[in-house]
Amino acid sequence: MLAGLLLLCLTVAPPDASNQHANPANSAGGLARYEYSQVHMGTRFRVVLYGPDRVTANEAAQAAFDRIAKLDSVLSDYNPQSELSRLSVSNSLERPVKVSDELWPVLHHAQQLALQSDGAFDITAGPLTSLWRSSRRSGHLPSKDELLTARQATGYSHLKLNACQRTAQLLRPNMRLDLGGIAKGYAADEGLRILAKRGIVHALVAASGDIAVGAPPPGERGWRIAIAPLRNEDGAILSPARTLEVSHAGVSTSGEAEQHVDIGGIRYSHIVDPRTGLGLTTSNSVTIVSPHGMTSDALATAVSVLGPKKGLSLLVATPGVQGLIVSAKGDKAESVTTQGFTKLESR
Numbered sequence: 001m002l003a004g005l006l007l008l009c010l011t012v013a014p015p016d017a018s019n020q021h022a023n024p025a026n027s028a029g030g031l032a033r034y035e036y037s038q039v040h041m042g043t044r045f046r047v048v049l050y051g052p053d054r055v056t057a058n059e060a061a062q063a064a065f066d067r068i069a070k071l072d073s074v075l076s077d078y079n080p081q082s083e084l085s086r087l088s089v090s091n092s093l094e095r096p097v098k099v100s101d102e103l104w105p106v107l108h109h110a111q112q113l114a115l116q117s118d119g120a121f122d123i124t125a126g127p128l129t130s131l132w133r134s135s136r137r138s139g140h141l142p143s144k145d146e147l148l149t150a151r152q153a154t155g156y157s158h159l160k161l162n163a164c165q166r167t168a169q170l171l172r173p174n175m176r177l178d179l180g181g182i183a184k185g186y187a188a189d190e191g192l193r194i195l196a197k198r199g200i201v202h203a204l205v206a207a208s209g210d211i212a213v214g215a216p217p218p219g220e221r222g223w224r225i226a227i228a229p230l231r232n233e234d235g236a237i238l239s240p241a242r243t244l245e246v247s248h249a250g251v252s253t254s255g256e257a258e259q260h261v262d263i264g265g266i267r268y269s270h271i272v273d274p275r276t277g278l279g280l281t282t283s284n285s286v287t288i289v290s291p292h293g294m295t296s297d298a299l300a301t302a303v304s305v306l307g308p309k310k311g312l313s314l315l316v317a318t319p320g321v322q323g324l325i326v327s328a329k330g331d332k333a334e335s336v337t338t339q340g341f342t343k344l345e346s347r
Contacts, residue, residue: 030052031050031052031202031218032050032051032052032053032054032057033048033050033217034048034049034054034057034058035047035048036048036065038065038068038069040065040068040069040072040187040207041068041071041072041075041076041183041184041207043184044207044208045068045187045188045206045207046205046206046207047061047064047191047195047203048203048204048206049061049195049200049202049203049204050200050202050217050218051200056198056199056200059198060194060195060198061195063194063195063198064191064192064195065191066194067190067193067194068187068190068191070102071102071183071186071187071190074100074102075102075106075179075183075187076183077126077177077179083099083100083102083103084103084177087099087103087168087170087177088170088175088176090170092168092170093171093173095169096160096162096165096167096168096169097168097169098165098166099167104166105186106179106183107123107159107161107168107177108161108163109182109186109298110179110182110298111123111156111159111161113298113302114156115156116302116314116318117302117305117306119155119156119274120274120275120302120305120306120310121274121298121299121302121305122154122155122156122274123156123159123177123181123182124154124155124156124175124176124177124178125154125178125272125277126154126175126177126178127149127150127153127154127175128147128150128272128274128277129178129272130150131147131150131277132270132277132278132279135261135263135279136261136268136279139261141263141278142277147277147278153172153173153174153176154175154274154277158170158171158172158175159171159175159177181297181300181302182294182297182298182301183297184207184208184210184293185210185212185250185252185293185295185296185297186293186297187207188205188206188207188210188250189205189250189293189294191212192212192213195214196214201214201215202214202215202216202217203215205293209252209253209254209300210250210251210293210296211250211252211293212250212251212293213246213247213249213250216247221245222245223245223246224244224245224346225243225244225245225246225251226241226242226243227241227242227244227253227287227324228241242324242345243345243346244287244345245345246289246344248291249289249290249291250288250289250290250291250292250294250295250296251288251289251293252287252288252293252296252299253286253288253300254271254285254286254288254300254301254303255285255286255304261279266281267281268280268281269304271304271305273305274305275305280304280305282307282327283328284303284304284308284311284325284326284327285304286299286300286304286323286324286325287323287324288300288303288315288322289321289322289323290318290320290321290322291320291321295318296321299314299315299321299323302314303315303323303325308325308327308336311323311325312325312336315338322338322340322344323337323338324337325337
């Protein structure tokens, strides 16, 4: 893929380097703006909120980070002690395993999207993503035998969920679940929910390219989120920059940026196609706006894998969702959007 593909940039000041100090900005409607940041899930989470005073803002932000940290301990595939990892190595081949209230909604939503996308989004692709991580580090493609072994332990149809009992069962040996394409959006949603419980409704929670926003800043129509232009490998701009103005929504982007590897003269993405086990080689980049961060996060990945035509069809078939898909075609870029996407752009 090309460097510099569609990055979401928040139109707010850089976060304070400390994770314990707020940064009040201009007051509006009796509320002041505060900013915070902490590292969770391998990325920097940012909280921007409008609160009545520093103490209230500090306590609310810390409660949101505490919730995100709890989810990190549940959903991480890197942490061998997380609930997700323990499910992967459990004896669920023999019997279903009860899952927590934190893990269940993510598994359920992921499986729904797997069906809708015909496997383009697949959280059972853990063996393939693990193999691809090794390839990115070594600079060598996995062998046919390695891919075959990983594929034999992959497939969303081999993850059985029971909604009545809230259980999960892995139906093939050596299966490993990977929530990397959905967990950050869900955590952003949950951070926003905790803020609202504490009376903070004018807020934004961002986990890199996955963002959840509540009510807009006081006096504004929405949170302004800029989408950087698509650039080629030489840095030349191929598509115009755009700015969205949204509230009560999730916004996610899925693109290449610096996360790629060149192997054998081919540029591969960090995004794995579950159908091949390899990183994507197309230069599509996707921005999704939906009612929730979990939805936008997962859809951005699914549409990246599906490509513009099938990806747009999936978006059109998903209620409440708008999207932008940009594809590099030589020295130009082609863009397709859902019908309502342009209405979200700032005028």
